[in-house]
Amino acid sequence: MTLLHFATFAFWVLIGFAAVNALCTTFSLVALFRHRRETPDDDNLPRVAVLLCLRGADPNLAGGLRRLMKQQYPDYEVFIVIDSDTDPAWGVVKQSADNAEGKSTACQVHVSTLRQRLETCSLKCSSLVQLLDQIDDSFEVVVLADSDLESHSTWLRELVAPLADPRVGASFGNRWFLPSRGWMGSLVRQVCNAIGVVTMHLGQIPWGGSLAIRASVVKESGLRETLTRSIVDDGPVRVALKKQGLRLQFVPSLLMANREDCDLRFAHSFLTRQLKWTQTYMSSQWPIMLVYTLGVLGIYMATLVLAIGCVLIGYHVEAFWFAAGAAIYSGAVMTLWFLLDVAARRIIRAQGEPVPSILGVQLLKLPLAMLLAVVVHVSAMICATLLRRVIWRGVTYEVHGPSEVHLLSDGVMTASLEPANVSL
Incomplete structure (x- = not known):
């Protein structure tokens, strides 16, 4: 397989992944907008x-x-x-x-x-x-x-x-x-x-x-x-x-x-812990989730690197296919996220809760945040798969399965106020 063939292959794979993500997200969007x-x-x-x-x-x-x-x-x-x-x-x-x-x-x-x-x-x-x-x-x-x-x-x-x-x-x-x-x-x-x-x-x-x-x-x-x-x-x-x-x-x-x-650091720890719970209680589905996620994000990250590399060495046709695949996938993911965010803000506003504006400095940071989210998500999934000891609110646990949990260390939090049993 030549580099050009691989570039076109990566392009269509990313298009396929974008279509699958769009299909899955659409079900949630329909539920959120029709709530x-x-x-x-x-x-x-x-x-x-x-x-x-x-x-x-x-x-x-x-x-x-x-x-x-x-x-x-x-x-x-x-x-x-x-x-x-x-x-x-x-x-x-x-x-x-x-x-x-x-x-x-x-x-x-x-x-x-x-x-x-x-x-x-x-x-x-x-x-x-x-x-x-x-x-x-x-x-x-x-x-x-x-x-x-x-x-x-x-x-x-x-x-x-x-x-x-x-x-x-x-x-x-x-x-x-x-x-x-x-x-x-x-x-x-x-x-x-x-x-x-x-x-x-x-x-x-x-x-x-x-x-x-x-x-x-x-x-x-x-x-x-x-x-x-x-x-x-x-x-x-x-x-x-x-x-x-x-x-x-x-x-x-x-x-x-x-x-x-x-x-x-906290975001990575939080995501790792959440994925560890998923891996623990959905062990039969976890390999499929792991392979799919690592496959999607791995190809996406490789495509970005190869697009830049091809530009530097003058392979412009190959660079175009790599860049086009990454751009379309990025655009699809960002669009889906924005639609979810709009639906979520609409629901929260209907609850009578204040909703901050989506415009401003945070919006400018989002493209970088999405790139970092790819790295963090890949790392968190790998850690969740291999991790056996989890620290949660200062307490260390060893988790080997849904019914195999051991409390290893318990740091008791302190305050200056005396406790009591109360009924309000």
């Missing part, structure tokens, strides 16, 4: 227990707690477990409790400290096991929420609405990063997250940060026992529903804004 906010009547809403596990005080935790306590939902309670007696989250929770005194809140909130730190699962799963033991049979739906979730007033109604269909065992939203400062790491994570949103939608992979599950599914599937041997909460939920023949329902109207910024 409808479902808010059932009070009479049709089940009793809900919202479970929240806290380790450390996230920047937006106070606002998130305030929003969670004021949902437009007739019958729900919030159950919180804080990682340790000295955790900084106690200060934020106490302040939220003080601010709530004398004011009408939509729910009762129960707060306690994590009592048993299991060594066969993550600390978050240990907390969830404790919370599941706290709730009684009167709750028909269990909702998992993350500490960085900034819910709007009808979030809980919209999340629970799909469960009116008996074929749906769980429903979930997702997050869309809208960084305020536009650090390069934040933009790279924002770009990579778009791939995740599409993949999770098509593959019915739930996000545990905004996930509603039928209480009957939790009980009948033995989810509590499964969590005692798990690294995350959402992966086991997907497995449990698949075994019971129930569907997972993505709720497009619950694409939630995350406004946190990060550097490139």
Whole structure:
């Protein structure tokens, strides 16, 4: 094969990859643009227990707690477990409790400290096991929420609405990063997250940060026992529903804004960890995902290098084919990302949340961010495949499979405030 033949081959391969990406993304775009906010009547809403596990005080935790306590939902309670007696989250929770005194809140909130730190699962799963033991049979739906979730007033109604269909065992939203400062790491994570949103939608992979599950599914599937041997909460939920023949329902109207910024190192660590969870709970599909992703991004990066090399040595025809393939693929990816971003911003705006302008300095940085995202994504996928030890919120775990998790080191966070068991 001559260099010209390889150049034309690479061109058509990239055109094919662009077409596949466009086809996959179109399904998500249709769902996002055609979304409808479902808010059932009070009479049709089940009793809900919202479970929240806290380790450390996230920047937006106070606002998130305030929003969670004021949902437009007739019958729900919030159950919180804080990682340790000295955790900084106690200060934020106490302040939220003080601010709530004398004011009408939509729910009762129960707060306690994590009592048993299991060594066969993550600390978050240990907390969830404790919370599941706290709730009684009167709750028909269990909702998992993350500490960085900034819910709007009808979030809980919209999340629970799909469960009116008996074929749906769980429903979930997702997050869309809208960084305020536009650090390069934040933009790279924002770009990579778009791939995740599409993949999770098509593959019915739930996000545990905004996930509603039928209480009957939790009980009948033995989810509590499964969590005692798990690294995350959402992966086991997907497995449990698949075994019971129930569907997972993505709720497009619950694409939630995350406004946190990060550097490139954190973005790489974050993406590696997310992909590690995918690799752990989708082990049969992972080789296909790995080969496809590395194939696409590998050919794309090689094409860019060869285009520049051909220009330097005077092979202009070959350079044209290499450059044309890379340019068309880049243009397709950027167009798809912008369409997803427009749809996401439209949804977030409909929630009544502020949406920053897409124009400005961040827009100028996006082409570079997309190139860096290719490198970061390739590196993260390789690391996720080979990695056995994962550091998550300062805790080191060894992960060998969905039911083979070992807690190796546990750094307890500290704060100057004294803890307490409280009910709000």
